[in-house]
Amino acid sequence: MAARHEEIAEELRRAIDDEEYTVGALLPPETELAARYGVSRGTVRQAVAALTVEGLIGSRQGARRVVLASRRSQSFAELRSFAQWARAMGRAASGTVVRTETRPASAEDATRLHLRTGTDVLYVLRVRGLDGERVLVERTVYADWIAPAVLRIEPDCESVTQRLYEDMGLVFAYGEHLIDAVSAGTRDSELLGVRRGSPLLRVRRVTTTQKGRPVEWSDDRYRSDAVNFSIHNSIGSNPLARQAGPGLREPFAAPSG
Amino acid sequence: MAARHEEIAEELRRAIDDEEYTVGALLPPETELAARYGVSRGTVRQAVAALTVEGLIGSRQGARRVVLASRRSQSFAELRSFAQWARAMGRAASGTVVRTETRPASAEDATRLHLRTGTDVLYVLRVRGLDGERVLVERTVYADWIAPAVLRIEPDCESVTQRLYEDMGLVFAYGEHLIDAVSAGTRDSELLGVRRGSPLLRVRRVTTTQKGRPVEWSDDRYRSDAVNFSIHNSIGSNPLARQAGPGLREPFAAPSG
DNA sequence: AAGGCCAACTTGTTCGGACAAGTTGAAGCG
DNA sequence: CGCTTCAACTTGTCCGAACAAGTTGGCCTT
Structure with a gap:
């Protein structure tokens, strides 16, 4: 059974693949994702960190996170x-x-x-x-x-x-x-x-x-x-x-x- | 000014370079490192995560962390x-x-x-x-x-x-x-x-x-x-x-x- | 219209805590 | 001597909170 942060990471990858978030789109804020998945900010941050390392998400302090790439779409x-x-x-x-x-x-x-x-x-x-x-x-x-x-x-x-x-x-x-x-x-x-x-x-x-x-x-x-x-x-x-x-x-x- | 966890990460890299910890040696437990650097376990974990990604440290749940490689020594x-x-x-x-x-x-x-x-x-x-x-x-x-x-x-x-x-x-x-x-x-x-x-x-x-x-x-x-x-x-x-x-x-x- | 300021929003960092889950080593038993 | 058990130790996960630091957009002034 995967850790919750791993499940959330996979869910986000899927959402990007399915173009719920297209390249260039802003991700919901951490607080909103935390509420949506019923977890704490820290758990969301750990999930999102994985996608950041993979180059799918761009993250800058103070700014909303942005989708930089999708595994599937070929923009x-x-x-x-x-x-x-x-x-x-x-x-x-x-x-x-x-x-x-x-x-x-x-x-x-x-x-x-x-x-x-x-x-x-x-x-x-x-x-x-x-x-x-x-x-x-x-x-x-x-x-x-x-x-x-x-x-x-x-x-x-x-x-x-x-x-x-x-x-x-x-x-x-x-x-x-x-x-x-x-x-x-x-x-x-x-x-x-x-x-x-x-x-x-x-x-x-x-x-x-x-x-x-x-x-x-x-x-x-x-x-x-x-x-x-x-x-x-x-x-x-x-x-x-x-x-x-x-x-x-x-x-x-x-x-x- | 670097974040505290970044400073600790750099300090650990230096310690490995200087052979305070040789390849194969066990790192001190998180709780001990936290006490030594005067920070919380979470901050230590974040510092150590960076070295794990770099391949310098091996980490397994329940076991003491181990040094897998050094940037300098050529074991x-x-x-x-x-x-x-x-x-x-x-x-x-x-x-x-x-x-x-x-x-x-x-x-x-x-x-x-x-x-x-x-x-x-x-x-x-x-x-x-x-x-x-x-x-x-x-x-x-x-x-x-x-x-x-x-x-x-x-x-x-x-x-x-x-x-x-x-x-x-x-x-x-x-x-x-x-x-x-x-x-x-x-x-x-x-x-x-x-x-x-x-x-x-x-x-x-x-x-x-x-x-x-x-x-x-x-x-x-x-x-x-x-x-x-x-x-x-x-x-x-x-x-x-x-x-x-x-x-x-x-x-x-x-x-x- | 452009620039500056500021409030609101957002991410980054750090904390202390609690508990889950895995490893290890010692002790006891066969 | 080897195996099993278990306590102690250690890392992994998750939490809520507080504050730092950066971004953004709107409003006001020039």
Whole structure:
């Protein structure tokens, strides 16, 4: 028989899965949850702490708690958080910043971020791993106003999404995205450990605040055997979903002897 | 100003680093720590929870808490726990079981594990990663009496050391080890993503219970650029230390443009 | 319209207490 | 000598309370 705080934690996960609380929504205050479940604040806090560690909930003193991710829904914010997606699959995500550079935005970057051409923006190159496999190269351009907060984040931070919420109260929201395939150039092949010319899945996307202000735009390149995106045309649900590819389902072939 | 529970957590980390509590030692009971720091049990519990999450402390209801690892000392148990070593470096460790097989022990395996030849033992092949890099192939043979507990552990468990403590109350202790270099055969090169013939660092070791009963023996093969072991002949301190190699210090070369 | 202030709300921290549940070691018995 | 039992010890869970510290939104003033 699970402890009460474990039951409540599971109930909250289910509620997020079932979209009783969507990404970006505020959770009820602790006192209200305590009354609802008939327990003390301390028990609620222990339950919620588990979801916070899992990246599902963002928590800041004085502010209502917010849903940062769902295990099931594939909102765009969920796509942004590679770490949360990996966790939901029971995989270990990792990542490291290879390079950062602040320089004036090109016309294209400025347009995407709704900035004036020439405004300084932050370019960040990251490589993300999954269970010991490099699967993703991210080239992200951050708007000038968010750049200082991003620079404060440690290079191996597991979830930039969570960190930006904790530091800035920032919750990501819907943005545009484009998916296509490219072949690995010299740099990408080095970073991902694949042969040059290998196919990569490219996702170009813009992430905004919930009010629509662009935060970042990114060019993500996935090893095509590691991750694929499924698109289901169905009413009411987000048709875009990322899923593990054949290269990762069973990462290592079983030996013969 | 940090919270009191954060200060106490840091104080405990320091005490473990300074070997006030060595690996395998019991921590004082909560009530004693509370009295010592002049706080309540709840505050101590919150401090200790942080170290438990970090893998430094093992906790089981009803039993005194035990030190499982130190950030600084390099006891043999510490070498065993690749996950804890990675954490201490601020890296993300990962791992997965490639293959498990139960079969009668060879004469060599039986000898190392103090078993009769022909006793069934458990062979486990794992690949471990560090920040998205595969760096280690582990071939471990577990004694028959521990095999069921190992089989219950999920294949992507981050720290087998911690899990075996939680499930069995088992704390690893001193064992013999041999370090040499071998070249990557076909299998190892596939598993590690290196060229055949590449040099690998091989560590063969036996891990025992604190009473000296062999638990496992393992053949670990590291990418030689990723990890090296330093040996310092100094009185009183453990001369063996694992450290990150040039292949991992800065995992990805900074791009020129 | 913008900025400052403040009350209300919310989370974070700490407390002392009570009880549940698991572990351990010693003592007694066969 | 080995097994069983049990008291003592220890961690885990839950409680209600009090206060600290941060956020938010509305109101008032400029």
